[in-house]
Amino acid sequence: MSASVAGLLREIADVGRDATRGGWSRFVFDDAEMVLREWFVEQAQRRSLEVETDRNGAIWAWRHGSGGPGTGGRAIVTGSHLDSVPGGGEYDGPLGVASALAALDLLEARGVRSEKPLAVVAFPEEEGARFGVACLGSRLMAGAIDPDRARGLRDADGRTFAEVAAAAGLDVERIGPDPERLAGLEAFVELHVEQGRGLVDLGQPVAIGSSILGHGRWRFSVTGEGNHAGTTRMLDRRDPMVVAAGIVLATREVAAGHPDARATVGRVVPVPGGTNVIASRVDLWLDARHPDDAVTAAVVAAIHERARAVAAAEGCTVELVEESYGGTVHFDAGLSGRLGRVLPEAPVLDTGAGHDAGVLAGSLPTAMLFTRNPTGVSHSPEEACEDTDAEAGAAALADVLEDLLRP
Numbered sequence: 001m002s003a004s005v006a007g008l009l010r011e012i013a014d015v016g017r018d019a020t021r022g023g024w025s026r027f028v029f030d031d032a033e034m035v036l037r038e039w040f041v042e043q044a045q046r047r048s049l050e051v052e053t054d055r056n057g058a059i060w061a062w063r064h065g066s067g068g069p070g071t072g073g074r075a076i077v078t079g080s081h082l083d084s085v086p087g088g089g090e091y092d093g094p095l096g097v098a099s100a101l102a103a104l105d106l107l108e109a110r111g112v113r114s115e116k117p118l119a120v121v122a123f124p125e126e127e128g129a130r131f132g133v134a135c136l137g138s139r140l141m142a143g144a145i146d147p148d149r150a151r152g153l154r155d156a157d158g159r160t161f162a163e164v165a166a167a168a169g170l171d172v173e174r175i176g177p178d179p180e181r182l183a184g185l186e187a188f189v190e191l192h193v194e195q196g197r198g199l200v201d202l203g204q205p206v207a208i209g210s211s212i213l214g215h216g217r218w219r220f221s222v223t224g225e226g227n228h229a230g231t232t233r234m235l236d237r238r239d240p241m242v243v244a245a246g247i248v249l250a251t252r253e254v255a256a257g258h259p260d261a262r263a264t265v266g267r268v269v270p271v272p273g274g275t276n277v278i279a280s281r282v283d284l285w286l287d288a289r290h291p292d293d294a295v296t297a298a299v300v301a302a303i304h305e306r307a308r309a310v311a312a313a314e315g316c317t318v319e320l321v322e323e324s325y326g327g328t329v330h331f332d333a334g335l336s337g338r339l340g341r342v343l344p345e346a347p348v349l350d351t352g353a354g355h356d357a358g359v360l361a362g363s364l365p366t367a368m369l370f371t372r373n374p375t376g377v378s379h380s381p382e383e384a385c386e387d388t389d390a391e392a393g394a395a396a397l398a399d400v401l402e403d404l405l406r407p
């Protein structure tokens with residue numbers, strides 16, 4: 001069989017469409033993501049790949065080496081994720097999985113056999129949209145998050161990762177580092193839709209990734225006094241929403257002082273959240289990124305300082321908790337160099353977005369390919385990819401895999 005990337009994506013185009021937010025909402029282990037997981041398993045089985053779900057909920061589809069299961073040494077792996085941000089685009093994640101399947105079909109059509117095993121992987125909770133920690137599956141596998149902490153992470157409904165993962169069929173006592181699996185992998189190459197305008201500006205369909213910006217997430221919790229919107233005089237209020245507004249403005253102003261910094265407050269949750277209620281507490285999440293760990297730390301500290309001042313003026317208190325952090329990642333030079341020799345026309349681009357390939361870079365050689373996104377927009381329904389570029393991406397991935405599968 002030989003599937004096109006566009007054809008594969010069309011099969012899942014209606015899964016997790018979000019009529020309220022627009023775009024797609026596919027959260028790890030929710031109904032939509034479970035449908036995508038089943039779809040991936042079915043696609044793998046159609047290709048006679050052997051499917052397994054690892055202890056952390058990643059699905060692996062194996063093309064064994066020509067000597068049979070367990071032979072051929074360490075595996076070459078490609079793939080991405082199936083979950084999305086709330087109201088996200090169609091391609092962030094699924095493009096990498098569909099391109100991997102299409103690339104395997106191209107290898108079959110070319111008659112490429114290999115002693116080395118090849119796998120396609122779909123990681124869970126890459127976006128951290130449900131449990132707050134991005135790349136949760138790859139972090140667990142790499143030992144980059146404590147399994148007890150992961151088990152206790154809660155979604156917006158208060159359900160823990162342990163409960164939700166158990167309901168999805170995982171043995172949650174076993175989640176955590178998987179050194180044996182990692183030791184069996186030679187290289188991971190993740191293809192992803194580009195999340196900026198690099199390729200559009202260069203007029204090229206496919207790029208090789210060079211690095212990922214260091215990034216982290218922090219939660220501010222502002223506590224004030226819940227009260228009545230009609231009976232509480234303005235000067236008598238201790239309104240945490242006013243402090244939240246100050247934190248949002250501080251985020252913009254502090255980050256603007258550092259040319260390479262990115263800082264965003266994308267989620268604000270007032271408690272209890274009523275139009276005629278002065279909130280008693282507001283939680284807000286800061287996403288901050290910069291190539292230099294020290295600058296990110298300074299940006300967060302400066303925002304925190306400003307937050308404390310606004311909170312004091314309003315008679316509120318503010319607490320700051322770091323939820324996750326990962327420093328700047330430079331992909332493996334040897335592996336990326338090999339991609340460059342296979343794809344001499346492809347430009348080399350860095351990215352400000354996080355990826356499982358970034359987390360796994362600490363454990364094995366990883367690399368990335370980006371496919372052109374004509375809008376340059378991502379984490380939005382506006383994210384796009386032309387069919388011809390998607391096929392060019394899969395063909396580039398097939399070329400790379402063919403090269404890496406050589407002894």
Ligand code: GLV
Binds near residue numbers: 127134353354355
């Ligand atoms: C994930 O895509 C991120 O970069 O936040």
Ligand code: MN
Binds near residue numbers: 353
């Ligand atoms: Mn994303």
Ligand code: MN
Binds near residue numbers: 126355
């Ligand atoms: Mn992604």
Ligand code: MN
Binds near residue numbers: 126127354355356
């Ligand atoms: Mn990502």
